[in-house]
Amino acid sequence: MCTNQLEAAFASSYLQKLNRDKPLIHCMTNDVVQNFTANILLAIGAIPAMVIAKEETADFVHIADSVLINLGTITQWSSKSMLIAAQAAMVTQTPWVLDPVAVGNALTFRSNIAKQLLRFKPAVIRCNASEILALADKTSIGKGPDSQDSTDAALNVAKTIALQYQTVVAMTGKTDYITDGYTTYVIDGGDIALTKVTGVGCALSAVVAAMIGCNTNHLLAAASSCLMMKKAGELADKHHGLGTFAISLLDQLSLMNAARLLEQ
Numbered sequence: 001m002c003t004n005q006l007e008a009a010f011a012s013s014y015l016q017k018l019n020r021d022k023p024l025i026h027c028m029t030n031d032v033v034q035n036f037t038a039n040i041l042l043a044i045g046a047i048p049a050m051v052i053a054k055e056e057t058a059d060f061v062h063i064a065d066s067v068l069i070n071l072g073t074i075t076q077w078s079s080k081s082m083l084i085a086a087q088a089a090m091v092t093q094t095p096w097v098l099d100p101v102a103v104g105n106a107l108t109f110r111s112n113i114a115k116q117l118l119r120f121k122p123a124v125i126r127c128n129a130s131e132i133l134a135l136a137d138k139t140s141i142g143k144g145p146d147s148q149d150s151t152d153a154a155l156n157v158a159k160t161i162a163l164q165y166q167t168v169v170a171m172t173g174k175t176d177y178i179t180d181g182y183t184t185y186v187i188d189g190g191d192i193a194l195t196k197v198t199g200v201g202c203a204l205s206a207v208v209a210a211m212i213g214c215n216t217n218h219l220l221a222a223a224s225s226c227l228m229m230k231k232a233g234e235l236a237d238k239h240h241g242l243g244t245f246a247i248s249l250l251d252q253l254s255l256m257n258a259a260r261l262l263e264q
């Protein structure tokens, strides 16, 4: 096992490719973050499409560059669409991201759906520490969509899940860990304000979907996404309240480039 710092130059080359390719991202996400997610994808140069009807999802997976499945406000009805989309993505080998929002938490319906979705081989699981512990049937202390567990404590479980499902786990928190079970990238920094605006983690999952939609190294694509979000959080305006911070975060993502990624 080795642990690495991600080179900012790497992340910036991945971002440049994203800007050139303009990948189409099929988003199946929660009701809280639809608009924020779509704007963040546009800000980094991707094209979002929120397609959820079960009559449409399989067809749209065929034309999308990647798929995002986020369980935040899952219902019986949307879960069916998600399972159809994930199966279609596995068949067409379209890379997809699972964001298992709030699994555990005594929420057995979504926890069962998350387990079913895992059979369809997500390229990346983007989650917080409580969520990865819950996916592994370990005790977790999530508070709804928020984690009360530390990523340091959950790292071994993240590695085990990555190996078990042959995927990449991008686990965020004070320290982000991005691992395929063999190689782990560690990203510190960011800002606590990132946790005070709803849906930053959900939007980060969409950024990961965009990055894997045009970069085949899913580990580096996910790590680059996490670095970008931490850096944008550092650079965003924190002096005028959280409303301004949310907009400033969007601004910083739209302005992100190699020089900004390298800023201390």
Ligand SMILES: Nc1ncnc2c1ncn2[C@@H]1O[C@H](COP(=O)(O)OP(=O)(O)OP(=O)(O)O)[C@@H](O)[C@H]1O
Binding pocket: 101, 127, 128, 129, 145, 146, 147, 172, 173, 174, 175, 176, 189, 190, 191, 192, 194, 195, 198, 199, 200, 201, 202, 203, 204, 226, 229, 230
């Ligand atoms: N204590 C912290 N200090 C600095 N940055 C943090 C901290 N906690 C989380 N972050 C950053 O906030 C962003 C969102 O990660 P977080 O772990 O809060 O996602 P999440 O719990 O899935 O969020 P949500 O489901 O509400 O969208 C990431 O960029 C992460 O690095």
Ligand SMILES: Cc1ncsc1CCO
Binding pocket: 030, 032, 033, 072, 073, 101, 145, 198, 199, 202
């Ligand atoms: C607040 C909230 N509830 C379900 S999803 C969501 C957005 C943050 O995950």
Ligand SMILES: [Mg+2]
Binding pocket: 099, 101, 102, 127, 128, 145, 201, 202
């Ligand atoms: Mg989340």
